[in-house]
Amino acid sequence: MQQTNRLRPFFENITFDRDDNELVLNFGPQHPSAHGQLRLMLHLQQEQIVKAHPDIGYLHRGMEKMAENMIYNEFMPTTDRMDYIASSSNNYGFALAVEKLIGLEVPRRAKVIRMMLLEINRLMSHLFWLATTALDIGAMTVFLYAFREREYLMDLVEDYCGARLTHAAIRIGGVPLDIPDNFLGDLKKFLDKLPENIKDYEDLLDQNRIWKMRMQGVGVIPTDMALSWGCTGPMLRASGVQWDIRKEEPYELYDEVDFDIPWSDKGDNYARYKIYMAEMRESAKILYQTIDMYNETVKNNETELMAHAPKYISAPKLDIMTQNYSLMQHFVLVTQGMRPPVGEVYVPTESPKGELGYFIRSEGGPYPYRLKLRAPSFWHTGILTDLLPGHYIPDVVSIIGTTNIVFGEVDR
């Protein structure tokens, strides 16, 4: 640490220990392929890593502390800033946790819209993952292609809620808006083209010699290591566990849609890559079905978007503007906040990165007494401690790439 001689040039990036010929390399926190603020201290023998020590906390904003001092609805936009690549899935996890705490049932149309948003977010996140990982490994073209498609999805979400990155598109008790007129058509247009696009990426990468050399057999995570480190999502499914919360502990209407869970027992980077690609196809499959489900709600005239629970959820705008009691209740809910019952709940959801869980302890007040955010990337970063030793410097980049970590979520 730079203490005694302040402001003297100090080369903290590289240290040579002459006795054991071990090189300590400081990777990040500003390294372009560290995907945010990851600092890795790597002990090297020649080019081989013998010890890795991930250092996090450069993006720590104390969200759990913030949550303890905000009313429940106030915290919703803050969740956007966790996994900012797929922010609706964070909103959703929080909304679902509070709904479970209160015991709310969300109207069917809201559920369908939520599922649409979740799967669009999954596609956005996976496309972003593909683009950045390919770019890290040197495939610039894939980056441009994948971002083109992601841009289309961001426009779709912008049509829905007006924001592109931090959506705050889901409320506790439902969704704030119905989908706009052209939304389903645009979504369908995108979905019809998506298989072609995915095939384009795969044509560029699947048999690419460089891609295969960087991916196959690199970063192998055995099943027991993945379980022990709390890996979830594609990281776990690539290591031979077919576990997807959408399927195993279904929430929303995931038990009504038909989709598969891609998995592999290889556990290497390439397996993870294949799983991401397959998951994009599955998401498209789900989205097609949600379009039909939405049309069904239109046919059945199910127009409600927010749950009816006057103690916790404000009435629709029309009621607030026309009925005195709704206005009073809305005023109380906005100024004082809802007061969920005393108790605690842990609700896991399958975010694009893995298991995103919210633990809420409520003391019956308008502020949560304790809120713990279980972000998947936190452990996917931790596993680098055990995963990197034995690998070489260039593998670090591809392994960080396929772990798909986002630092808004790691540091929170």
Add this chain to the structure above:
Amino acid sequence: MRRYTPKDDVQKKPYYTDRFWVAPQVPKTDVADDEVFAADLAAIKKQFKVLDAYIQVGQMIVYIRPEDNYGVLELLRDECGYTQLSELSAIDWLAQKGQFEVFYQMLSMGKRKRLRVKMFIDENQAVNSVEKLFRSADWSEREMYDMFGIKLNNHPFPKRILMPDDWEGWPLRKTYPLQGDEFAAWYEVDKIFGKEARDVIGPELRDPAMVDRYDTKRFARLGHEVPYGAEFKEETPETPLGYQEEEGVFMIEKFDENKSVVISDRDR
């Protein structure tokens, strides 16, 4: 008289609560209602003392004694199939009962069940690390230490994880100030330049849009340039504008239009 504000919980409080308001409870059900959980609980009860157990929102919650945590988690992993430790952290009850509540959120993929093992510990009581059982506990226990100051036995690397190593205080305790204390406000200055530089550098400007027009140390006064650190109170001193070029610049001749020549013939 100044109003008394308790210091053991400085978090935000609701400004109004109805006198007759009674908080409802999230319903708890008996463990015997669920066969799988009942079997798990029986397995734990065989070897360890269970203080309380119930099911809430579909998940079993088991209270154990703090010294049993390693044993219970080992039993759950090896015999009951709870192969993953999803989450681990604490809740601060220091103000109410002088204790922390530590919870371990477990997942069994084979049974599709989740349960939460909980225990109460005193403020300075150390917790046995379960890092040997679940590697994920390595980081989550570090986070728990970082946020609450809960010490750990047998942890391989008990260091802060999110906050800087030399940070003072435990951010998620209810006694931790919300506004950032003196240490936090001067952290960078103390760290890089030393405490004696506080006067020289001054407090951080938290409002980035604020411009003090009489501050001649940080801001230039456009149109009325004065020397660095010049002092003045109310009236803007007369600072005549002058340009270097008016008195001529060394080595540079002034351009005289009349002396210039327009070249029309390129062979000239």
